[in-house]
Amino acid sequence: MTCTEYQFWIESQTDLSSAEQRDLERHLAVCADCRRVAQTMQSYEIGIKALQQITLTETDENAVEAIIGAAKMTSRLRPVKQRMWVEQLVNMITEPVFRFATAALIVLTLGLFGFQEVYTVHQLNQLAESMAQRGRSMHVQTKYFWEDMKWRSKVEHWSSGTQGATIISSHFLWPELYQRLTALPQFAKPLAWRIRLGNTSSAGLEKIWYRLQR
Amino acid sequence: MANRSTQPENIDTHDLIRICQEGDLAAFRELVLQYQGAAQGLARRFVGNLEDAEDIVQEAFVRVWHHLARFDFNKSFTNWLFRIIANLAYDVLRKRIKQNASITKWGDSIDFITQESNTDEALQIAMTIRYKAARLPLKQQLVFVLRDLQELSVAEVANILQISENAVKVNLHHARHAIRLQLEQGGEEF
Numbered sequence: 001m002t003c004t005e006y007q008f009w010i011e012s013q014t015d016l017s018s019a020e021q022r023d024l025e026r027h028l029a030v031c032a033d034c035r036r037v038a039q040t041m042q043s044y045e046i047g048i049k050a051l052q053q054i055t056l057t058e059t060d061e062n063a064v065e066a067i068i069g070a071a072k073m074t075s076r077l078r079p080v081k082q083r084m085w086v087e088q089l090v091n092m093i094t095e096p097v098f099r100f101a102t103a104a105l106i107v108l109t110l111g112l113f114g115f116q117e118v119y120t121v122h123q124l125n126q127l128a129e130s131m132a133q134r135g136r137s138m139h140v141q142t143k144y145f146w147e148d149m150k151w152r153s154k155v156e157h158w159s160s161g162t163q164g165a166t167i168i169s170s171h172f173l174w175p176e177l178y179q180r181l182t183a184l185p186q187f188a189k190p191l192a193w194r195i196r197l198g199n200t201s202s203a204g205l206e207k208i209w210y211r212l213q214r
Numbered sequence: 215m216a217n218r219s220t221q222p223e224n225i226d227t228h229d230l231i232r233i234c235q236e237g238d239l240a241a242f243r244e245l246v247l248q249y250q251g252a253a254q255g256l257a258r259r260f261v262g263n264l265e266d267a268e269d270i271v272q273e274a275f276v277r278v279w280h281h282l283a284r285f286d287f288n289k290s291f292t293n294w295l296f297r298i299i300a301n302l303a304y305d306v307l308r309k310r311i312k313q314n315a316s317i318t319k320w321g322d323s324i325d326f327i328t329q330e331s332n333t334d335e336a337l338q339i340a341m342t343i344r345y346k347a348a349r350l351p352l353k354q355q356l357v358f359v360l361r362d363l364q365e366l367s368v369a370e371v372a373n374i375l376q377i378s379e380n381a382v383k384v385n386l387h388h389a390r391h392a393i394r395l396q397l398e399q400g401g402e403e404f
Contacts, residue, residue: 008387012383012387035342038395040398044339044394047340049336050340058251059247060250060254063268071239071280110271189312201228
């Protein structure tokens with residue numbers, strides 16, 4: 001056998017018969033090159049063990065919930081509704097009674113129009129502007145958006161906005177995020193948003209899923 | 215420590231899948247709970263950084279949810295899930311090549327390795343292996359992760375990647391040969 005063949009055995013970690021193992025050991029005793037290969041493969045094993053320490057991770061509950069949410073979201077996609085829904089939603093949210101509305105009431109009311117309302121990004125922009133014109137803050141929390149058919153979860157902090165401002169999160173204002181969206185090369189692809197709508201910064205507002213498309 | 219999926223498939227898994235096929239999200243949550251850790255570990259071994267791994271795992275389970283009706287109960291759910299993950303990882307890795315993305319996406323794993331490794335030498339060897347592995351042809355990368363890091367059998371790797379067992383052996387040999395040469399040339403500075 002040639003050194004190439006012996007080194008193939010070594011690198012492949014082939015299961016050798018007893019005779020083959022003895023043959024290899026005899027060769028290693030006299031061949032420095034093949035010994036070097038064998039020693040390197042021992043180092044390889046050390047490195048592999050270290051890499052394997054990036055091991056099976058423990059179950060991440062947050063990740064599990066994100067997955068379930070994503071599964072729900074993609075099961076509920078609906079076509080774009082008429083523009084009238086935007087105005088109805090704005091009117092409803094800005095009614096004084098909803099200033100003190102409970103989360104349950106909001107959920108029930110919006111439920112009449114369906115959780116799966118679909119708005120274009122431009123309509124959401126209009127919604128935000130309409131809210132601002134009424135002196136209300138539209139509180140929006142981004143949770144997911146679907147870019148290029150891949151989910152990217154960005155957990156943003158819920159934050160209250162100043163009067164007339166529309167806050168997406170502690171990181172984005174709606175106009176800035178809107179510009180980012182329109183600049184996306186894959187903007188033609190459907191975008192899915194999970195947002196909270198309301199006229200207060202109450203933490204009791206229910207999360208509502210919306211699918212947005214251009 | 216086992217590197218394979220920790221959840222042996224049994225009749226309970228198949229029962230769970232049957233319930234999921236009826237659209238039961240609670241059952242699907244249970245399924246995700248059982249496999250999310252293993253899926254995350256594999257995805258991270260493929261792509262290195264946590265963010266891409268999380269994206270891959272999310273997308274993989276969404277695809278599982280939408281295609282459960284097609285699941286063949288004569289096949290392994292683990293292999294099916296791993297196949298989806300491997301395909302998604304392939305896309306990520308291919309995109310990185312096009313974008314000339316550097317190996318630094320593996321950077322967030324270095325601290326983890328440091329905590330566990332006993333020696334700097336082990337860390338250096340590990341990073342050299344990872345450095346070289348990330349520059350292998352994509353098929354070799356996938357085989358390397360599934361066979362050497364995940365410790366799946368040749369038959370399982372072949373099934374997951376939908377290639378012949380001989381192709382697995384050939385790709386694995388090429389991968390190990392390239393990595394071995396890199397180790398002999400010396401590691402990179404990280």
